[in-house]
Amino acid sequence: QVQLVESGGGSVQPGDSLRLSCAASGRTSSIMIMGWFRQAPGKERDFVAAVLLSSESTHYADSVKGRFTISRDANNNTVYLRTRALKPEDTAVYYCAMGGPSVGINIRSRQRYRYWGQGTQITVSS
Numbered sequence: 001q002v003q004l005v006e007s008g009g010g011s012v013q014p015g016d017s018l019r020l021s022c023a024a025s026g027r028t029s030s031i032m033i034m035g036w037f038r039q040a041p042g043k044e045r046d047f048v049a050a051v052l053l054s055s056e057s058t059h060y061a062d063s064v065k066g067r068f069t070i071s072r073d074a075n076n077n078t079v080y081l082r083t084r085a086l087k088p089e090d091t092a093v094y095y096c097a098m099g100g101p102s103v104g105i106n107i108r109s110r111q112r113y114r115y116w117g118q119g120t121q122i123t124v125s126s
Contacts (some may be wrong), residue, residue: 002115006096009079009120016111017084020082022096022117024077030100034072035077037112038122047096047108049081059107064090086124112116 008020024031049070054059058070068081079096097113107111115117 002028002031002098004096004098004115006094006119006120008019009122011125012086013122013126014087014124016086017082018122020081020083020094020096020120020122022079022081024098028077031077031098031115032101033099033107033112034067034070035107036037036070036079036081036096037095037110037113038090038119039119040094041063043092045110047093049080049109050107051079052107055091059082061108086122088124088126090104090122091124093121095119 003025004022006022010018013016032053033050036048037045038048039045048061048064049068051070051072067085072079086119096117098115099113
């Protein structure tokens, strides 16, 4: 089992930046992918970004490409999401997610991820 603990959310103004962190503990040797999703009120939980540990390749939703950056620290099993140029439409609960080996499941699908954090709120408002 893997436990995820997120931190770093907050209330900011449009154009500001925030960095989210997600620390994993437990059976972290099984982790092959780390990602972030977000869920706005009344909406589905949507893919934001992911990093594949085997290749260190990164993937982003079109809505955040160029503004958000996902990275990880292998030494402490932590994944980060640096957000910048935040917009009101980025307001949501952000969830960290991690998964093990998988074949054929799109990395943008929630089904690709087995472990989830508790969520951290980002509110962007003037």
